[in-house]
Amino acid sequence: MAKAPVLTPRADDFPRWYQDLVGKAELADNGPVRGTMVVRPYGYGLWERMQQEMDARIKEAGAANAYFPLFIPQSYLTKEAEHVEGFAPELAVVTHAGGKELEEPVVVRPTSETIVNDYFSKWVQSYRDLPLLINQWANVVRWELRPRVFLRTTEFLWQEGHTAHATYEDARAYAARIHREVYADFMENVLAMDTVPGRKTARERFAGAVNTLTLEGMMGDGKALQLATSHELGQNFAKAFHTRYLSKDGTQEYVWQTSWGSTTRMIGALVMTHGDDDGLRVPPRLAPVQAVVLAVKDDEAVLAEVRAIGERLRAAGVRVHVDDRVDTPFGRRAVDWELKGVPVRIEVGPRDLAQGSAVLVRRIAGGKEPVAIGALTELVPRALTEDQALLLAESRERRARRTAEVTTVAEAVEAAATGWARIPWDVLGPEGEARLAEQGVTVRCLVGADGSVPERDDQPGNVAVVARAY
Numbered sequence: 001m002a003k004a005p006v007l008t009p010r011a012d013d014f015p016r017w018y019q020d021l022v023g024k025a026e027l028a029d030n031g032p033v034r035g036t037m038v039v040r041p042y043g044y045g046l047w048e049r050m051q052q053e054m055d056a057r058i059k060e061a062g063a064a065n066a067y068f069p070l071f072i073p074q075s076y077l078t079k080e081a082e083h084v085e086g087f088a089p090e091l092a093v094v095t096h097a098g099g100k101e102l103e104e105p106v107v108v109r110p111t112s113e114t115i116v117n118d119y120f121s122k123w124v125q126s127y128r129d130l131p132l133l134i135n136q137w138a139n140v141v142r143w144e145l146r147p148r149v150f151l152r153t154t155e156f157l158w159q160e161g162h163t164a165h166a167t168y169e170d171a172r173a174y175a176a177r178i179h180r181e182v183y184a185d186f187m188e189n190v191l192a193m194d195t196v197p198g199r200k201t202a203r204e205r206f207a208g209a210v211n212t213l214t215l216e217g218m219m220g221d222g223k224a225l226q227l228a229t230s231h232e233l234g235q236n237f238a239k240a241f242h243t244r245y246l247s248k249d250g251t252q253e254y255v256w257q258t259s260w261g262s263t264t265r266m267i268g269a270l271v272m273t274h275g276d277d278d279g280l281r282v283p284p285r286l287a288p289v290q291a292v293v294l295a296v297k298d299d300e301a302v303l304a305e306v307r308a309i310g311e312r313l314r315a316a317g318v319r320v321h322v323d324d325r326v327d328t329p330f331g332r333r334a335v336d337w338e339l340k341g342v343p344v345r346i347e348v349g350p351r352d353l354a355q356g357s358a359v360l361v362r363r364i365a366g367g368k369e370p371v372a373i374g375a376l377t378e379l380v381p382r383a384l385t386e387d388q389a390l391l392l393a394e395s396r397e398r399r400a401r402r403t404a405e406v407t408t409v410a411e412a413v414e415a416a417a418t419g420w421a422r423i424p425w426d427v428l429g430p431e432g433e434a435r436l437a438e439q440g441v442t443v444r445c446l447v448g449a450d451g452s453v454p455e456r457d458d459q460p461g462n463v464a465v466v467a468r469a470y
Helices: 014-024 041-060 081-090 113-123 168-189 236-241 265-274 300-315 330-340 350-354 373-401 409-415 425-437
Strands: 028-030 037-039 071-073 093-097 100-108 132-141 155-165 195-199 211-218 224-234 244-246 252-254 256-263 291-295 320-323 344-348 357-362 368-372 403-405 420-424 442-447 463-467
Touching: 014 028, 014 265, 037 041, 037 155, 041 132, 041 155, 041 168, 041 265, 081 236, 113 132, 113 155, 113 236, 155 168, 168 195, 168 211, 168 224, 168 256, 211 265, 211 373, 211 442, 211 463, 224 236, 224 265, 224 442, 236 256, 256 265, 265 373, 291 300, 291 330, 300 320, 300 344, 300 350, 300 373, 330 344, 344 350, 344 373, 350 357, 357 373, 368 373, 373 403, 403 409, 409 420, 409 425, 420 425, 425 442, 425 463
Parallel strands: 291 320, 291 344, 403 420
Antiparallel strands: 028 037, 071 100, 093 100, 132 155, 155 256, 195 211, 195 442, 211 224, 224 256, 244 252, 344 357, 357 368, 420 463, 442 463
């Protein structure tokens, strides 16, 4: 009788495969309240690496980290009509605390535009105070009706940036900079994830924004996932909260603003983009553990060499973990690391040691081979570089292969059954977009004919990228 697979095969049931992998790779568990999640240490290690990489890029773009309260007076959200309307179905509202009814209900933070603006209006007095560039790492709550771990949860972790500028042009340029230099760069060069940068349609843009820039990724099943967004808020929130500054000319002017964010949804994207039937495959530049060195048997000489290899790799700049848990069967440990997607595995047993070799196993490229122990500090970094590039190439090839050029709504719906479609926006338009939505297909973004991000919705040559989405 054939041995049952560790994970449900992706081709049989992609959603079940995803849930299997998240659990068996020890990324997360469902929380006790519907829609919440417990992020386990290995999953949180991935999030910490994401934080580190993005935080460095955010600071390079000039923003500084701050923190704002979790609880927001309900009246704040009513000041910007479109914003409150967009978030109303997702709000968690506290009406009682300290054993009594509150005089004013408070909302558990769904996003922070309103409370940030309350303080921006105090902090910004003059043109000398601008631009004001703030980022926050926090949690938010949006009551989710159809939860799925990492992808859609009632509470999730994220970063949210908020900025105030003296001019429309400055705000617009900064939103584009974050979109390009923080998010797009991180997705491509760290997550090894191909994305389509584009502009959201009016139907899909963030509530209260005048423009939303997005990065859309194709998952392993051909569906789309929104990975990060950067919004031009215009002066909508500034006028609602009276966020003004004294210009060089001595006149009172409203600021122009942006907001932008990315979430733990990226962990789900990582699973669905790079995972296979054997588990997760973590891009080397992201991986908390880039190489694991395993002792095959309980042998003093083997254990000593495994630890020595770990030290040499660490000195060579590799993030390494030494697995010397010889009281746990080797096969079980190997499968566990395979599931977790650690890029490189180095296995050392008594026979290997006698020959001065180790077995080098590559999770991403596949295959295993005996190599000289002395060559590991050269071979492992090279393998990590090659496998980072391989994952990105695979992601790009998948999108190219599963994206169809179409000219009708019917063709777009058909293509979205297995992948994405591209259709001229002047052919589709808002009416066609509404017809797509009736069939569960959405316009993920608008792109220029040359792949650039359009400056406006009706720019000649715009192409709509449409897909079924998570």
